[in-house]
Amino acid sequence: xxxxxELLIDMGRHYAETQDIEVTMGxxxxxxxxxxxxxxxxxxxxxxxxxDGQLVCHASHGPVDIRGLSIPAGKGIVGxxxxxxxxxxxxxxxxxxxxxxxxxxxxxxxxxxxxxxxxSVKDECLGAIEVVxxxxxxxxxxxxxxxLLEALAASAALAISNARMAADVADKEVMRRELxxxxxxxxxxxxxPGDDESSIAGVNHPARVVSGDFYDFFTLYDGxxxxxxxxxxxxxxxxxxxxxxxxxxxxCLGKEDLRPGRLLQRINAEVCETxxxxxxxxxxxxxxxxxxxxxxxxNAGHEPPLLHTPDDxxxxxxxxxxxxxxxxxxTGGGPVAExxxxxxxxxxxxxxxxxxxxxIAPGEExxxxxxxxxxxxxxxxxxxxxxxxxxxxxxxxxxxxxxRDDVTVLVIDDAKALQERKKRADYDFEHDQQxxxxxxxxxxxxxxxxxxxPARATSLKLIRQAVSNxxxxxGFNNEVxxxxxxxxxxxxxxxxxxxxxxxxxxxxxxxxxxxxxxxxVLIRDFAPAVDVSKIKPRAxxxxxxxxxxxxxxxxxxxxxxxxxxxxxxxxxxxLKKAI
Amino acid sequence: xxxSISEQNGVQVASVTGEVDLSTSPxxxxxxxxxxxxxxxxxxxxxxxxxxxxxxxxxxxxAFQTAKSKGQGFALAQVSETPMxxxxxxxxxxxxxxxxxxxxxxxxxx
Numbered sequence: 050x051x052x053x054x055e056l057l058i059d060m061g062r063h064y065a066e067t068q069d070i071e072v073t074m075g076x077x078x079x080x081x082x083x084x085x086x087x088x089x090x091x092x093x094x095x096x097x098x099x100x101d102g103q104l105v106c107h108a109s110h111g112p113v114d115i116r117g118l119s120i121p122a123g124k125g126i127v128g129x130x131x132x133x134x135x136x137x138x139x140x141x142x143x144x145x146x147x148x149x150x151x152x153x154x155x156x157x158x159x160x161x162x163x164x165x166x167x168x169s170v171k172d173e174c175l176g177a178i179e180v181v182x183x184x185x186x187x188x189x190x191x192x193x194x195x196x197l198l199e200a201l202a203a204s205a206a207l208a209i210s211n212a213r214m215a216a217d218v219a220d221k222e223v224m225r226r227e228l229x230x231x232x233x234x235x236x237x238x239x240x241x242p243g244d245d246e247s248s249i250a251g252v253n254h255p256a257r258v259v260s261g262d263f264y265d266f267f268t269l270y271d272g273x274x275x276x277x278x279x280x281x282x283x284x285x286x287x288x289x290x291x292x293x294x295x296x297x298x299x300x301c302l303g304k305e306d307l308r309p310g311r312l313l314q315r316i317n318a319e320v321c322e323t324x325x326x327x328x329x330x331x332x333x334x335x336x337x338x339x340x341x342x343x344x345x346x347x348n349a350g351h352e353p354p355l356l357h358t359p360d361d362x363x364x365x366x367x368x369x370x371x372x373x374x375x376x377x378x379x380t381g382g383g384p385v386a387e388x389x390x391x392x393x394x395x396x397x398x399x400x401x402x403x404x405x406x407x408x409i410a411p412g413e414e415x416x417x418x419x420x421x422x423x424x425x426x427x428x429x430x431x432x433x434x435x436x437x438x439x440x441x442x443x444x445x446x447x448x449x450x451x452x453r454d455d456v457t458v459l460v461i462d463d464a465k466a467l468q469e470r471k472k473r474a475d476y477d478f479e480h481d482q483q484x485x486x487x488x489x490x491x492x493x494x495x496x497x498x499x500x501x502x503p504a505r506a507t508s509l510k511l512i513r514q515a516v517s518n519x520x521x522x523x524g525f526n527n528e529v530x531x532x533x534x535x536x537x538x539x540x541x542x543x544x545x546x547x548x549x550x551x552x553x554x555x556x557x558x559x560x561x562x563x564x565x566x567x568x569x570v571l572i573r574d575f576a577p578a579v580d581v582s583k584i585k586p587r588a589x590x591x592x593x594x595x596x597x598x599x600x601x602x603x604x605x606x607x608x609x610x611x612x613x614x615x616x617x618x619x620x621x622x623x624l625k626k627a628i
Numbered sequence: 629x630x631x632s633i634s635e636q637n638g639v640q641v642a643s644v645t646g647e648v649d650l651s652t653s654p655x656x657x658x659x660x661x662x663x664x665x666x667x668x669x670x671x672x673x674x675x676x677x678x679x680x681x682x683x684x685x686x687x688x689x690x691a692f693q694t695a696k697s698k699g700q701g702f703a704l705a706q707v708s709e710t711p712m713x714x715x716x717x718x719x720x721x722x723x724x725x726x727x728x729x730x731x732x733x734x735x736x737x738x
Contacts, residue, residue: 506651513649513679531679531710535717538681542650597682597718604717 052084053200060208068219070212071107077205078108081178085164085198088182091115092168092205093127095176104128104176111181113156125149126165130177136166136199138190142181164190166198168206175209178202225258228286232258235289238296240266243435248339248466249274250435251459252442254452261288262401262457263296267303270573270615272340275303278399278459279332279373280351287328295320295330295373304618305575307556308501309334309347310384315554317349317373318382329374333399339466342392347385349373354399355421356390363421366390392463396434398424403454407445415445434462496562497523504545504555504574512559513538516570519561523568523628533626536605537570539598540622548576548620567607568626575619581611631659637738638668639701641730645676648684657687664694669701669737673730680711685718692724701737705730 056077064073074092082090089111093104099122106118123132126139126147142148142160153160160181168175180198183190232255243250251264261281268274277299281288298316307315312334320330331351337344346354350372353365369386377383390397400420409415415423420441427437438458445456497519502508516537520530541557549555560571584599603609608625615621629652634641640663648656663670672688674680688704695702703725707715715721727733 506649509649509651510647513647528713531713532717534679535681535714538649542681542683545650597685601682601714601717 052197053204056080056201057204057208060205061211064208064212064215068216070209070216073212074205074209075108075110077208078110078178081198081201081205082110082180084201085180085194086183086185087111087164087180088184089113090178090180091118091127092178093120093131093176094168094209095122095131095174097122099123099132099174104131107176113152113158115152118152126163127177127179130165130167130179131174134167134169134172134174136164136195136202138195139163139165140189161188162190164195164198166195166202168202168209170203170206170210173210175206178205228258231286231289232260235259235263235293238263238265238293240264243433245433245435246465247433247435248463249276249337249459249461250433250438251278252435252438252457254442254446254456256403256452256455257284259286259289260455260457261285261292262403262455263292264399264457264459265296265299265303266459267300269304269336273336273338274461275309275334275336276399276459276461277303277332277334278351278401278457279330280401280403280455280457281330282328282372282374284455291320291328291330295332299334303334305556308384308387309336309345310387311556313347313349313370313373313385314377314383317375318377320374321376329372331368331372335397335461337392337397337461337463339463340470342394342463342467342470344390344392344397344461345387346390346397347387349385352400352402352405354397355424356392357396357398357424359394361425392461392467394464394467396424396460396462396464398438398458398460400458401455403452403456404441404445404458407448407453407456409444409448415441434460494563494565496560498559498561500559502557502559503553504541504549504557504576505553506542506545508557509538509541509545512541515559515561520568523563525568525626525628529626532605533568533570536602536624537572539601540570540572540624543598544572544574544576544620548574548579550576552576563628566628568628570624571612572622572624573614573619578614579611579620584611629655631656633659633663635667636730636734639671639734639737640664640667640669641671641673641705641734643673643676645678647679648677648687649679649681650683653681653683653687656684657690660687660691661694664691664698664700664702669695669703671703671705671727671730671733671737673705674711675706675708677708677711680714682718685714685720688724689720703727703733703737705733 060073060077063076078090078092091106092108094107096103096105102122104120104122104127106115109116122128129147139145140162142163163179163181165177165179167177239253249266253262261284264278266274266276279295281292298319302312302315332349333351333354335344335346348368349370350368353367356364356366371380405417405420406414423441427440438460441458442456498515500515513534516534517530520533544557555576558573562569606624607627610623612621612623629646629648632643642663692702705727707726
């Protein structure tokens with residue numbers, strides 16, 4: 050049957066050119082009505098199921114345009130054709146109980162006879178084609194007419210099905226590309242891999258294109274390293290978006306140098322404010338100081354990190370708080386509890402359950418023991434921290450076609466830093482020996498006291514105490530010590546009152562240090578940058594309340610400097626007094 | 629910080645003890661402004677003050693100015709070493725009326 054093949058080829062070619070299935074269906078119907086020599090025709094597509102769906106007219110040819118007409122599936126002659134998936138001839142439409150006469154009346158048309166054939170591909174019925182009133186001859190359809198329509202309808206159905214499939218593939222391709230791009234952006238959120246010297250390193254192998262896991266770390270102004278690792282509940286796009294949000298919050302709030310427990314509290318408040326219903330994030334945040342090996346950790350509902358001690362034991366550090374995303378009203382809020390560990394040359398491993406529950410052979414999980422074994426063997430081979438965790442992730446990725454879950458591992462290894470500390474201690478010891486020889490006592494340098502407190506009036510008493518104690522121990526007399534107390538108090542007041550403008554949720558860090566026989570106080574806040582040009586002491590003959598603080602500070606201190614804040618965030622004030 | 633009020637010969641005597649800083653100076657300010665309406669004047673006894681900062685000094689200045697505008701007396705008495713040092717730094721030791729003892733101050737204001 051040439052007509053049938055021609056129609057199939059024509060529709061295929063037409064769709065390839067236009068990529069528009071509607072136009073292609075219209076063209077197909079036009080061809081069919083011409084070939085069949087009929088007054089008109091209509092093509093109905095089944096939308097929804099056979100029970101509750103609709104038959105919608107997508108193409109119409111003839112005196113009446115009924116495109117958009119919608120008939121409940123199973124109703125009318127076309128409905129009968131679809132329901133039975135069988136063609137039929139209706140010789141006398143006006144006397145068929147299924148025929149709807151309203152359309153004829155409405156358009157002043159008389160339907161005499163109808164041929165109706167299903168649009169079916171294999172067993173699936175996509176809809177039906179109807180043609181009405183044979184134009185030529187005696188106006189009556191014959192058996193060959195129905196066979197022709199059946200054949201043409203089968204071709205049209207196949208062409209429609211092909212076009213739909215092509216459109217589907219194209220949509221999926223667009224989605225896939227967008228997903229790839231999203232994955233690329235996500236990978237960009239992770240810090241670059243570390244080299245052999247890095248004491249902190251992370252790895253993330255997503256199970257899909259995008260991941261619900263992430264880790265991050267960056268160096269704070271004083272050399273300490275802030276880090277995090279988190280796992281968003283669920284996988285896929287919604288988890289990836291919440292991951293991106295949480296990661297940005299960590300980057301942003303983490304630079305304010307909050308304590309880890311406070312940081313998680315703030316992130317939780319932000320995440321809950323614009324909640325993604327039912328989703329949560331298990332998260333570990335911490336700060337590691339390579340100069341001392343001290344590590345402060347807060348854990349919001351995450352898998353216990355593993356502490357690998359210098360004497361080769363593993364210690365699981367359990368979570369102390371519920372995950373991020375649980376509203377503070379339900380948990381009582383407050384900062385997440387912190388724990389302090391001294392790594393002492395050991396290492397901390399933080400990971401998602403995808404690491405321990407990943408398969409290393411079909412049906413065989415790596416498990417907590419396997420994870421620890423890999424850490425030990427990596428250490429025995431002398432692998433760097435990065436290479437050690439890469440080996441774990443690669444083993445899981447290589448074991449099966451697809452990962453069961455995202456695999457993410459972060460390690461903080463204190464071994465290199467410990468060597469550095471020992472070297473420095475030896476150096477200092479030798480130099481102390483050399484220095485001890487001359488009778489002159491040389492000045493000691495270094496931090497005397499560091500405080501991290503909420504920027505509130507009630508914190509000032511503590512700061513005054515710290516200044517008073519350190520000043521006296523540096524050999525300042527009582528009067529000068531009290532002056533120093535006043536000056537530092539005034540500077541901190543300015544942070545509370547002016548920099549933060551009375552906001553109560555800010556923090557400030559105060560570091561008191563001894564530098565080349567100077568008593569130095571560094572006051573750091575995380576408020577918007579203060580316009581230094583607007584700070585002036587007031588004239589003293591202008592007697593009025595307020596404005597005295599800056600005068601006190603300048604009167605007491607030898608040097609007052611507004612320093613560029615580290616990371617360009619907040620304000621840093623340096624106060625100096627010679628001893 | 630604590631503040632207690634007594635009356636001597638129609639003069640209000642406010643005795644401040646402890647630390648007057650950003651968190652406590654609002655109480656001092658409020659108490660002094662309230663007492664200014666009560667009698668012939670106000671004397672602030674600073675003998676028990678262990679610390680005072682610019683916000684505390686500002687409370688004293690504000691009370692002093694309010695007293696002046698109302699034609700009332702205002703004086704400081706028994707200023708201990710620490711607050712005196714701060715007043716000197718602010719050059720306010722020349723501005724405030726300061727008496728050695730509360731009695732002297734009461735005699736002057738009554």
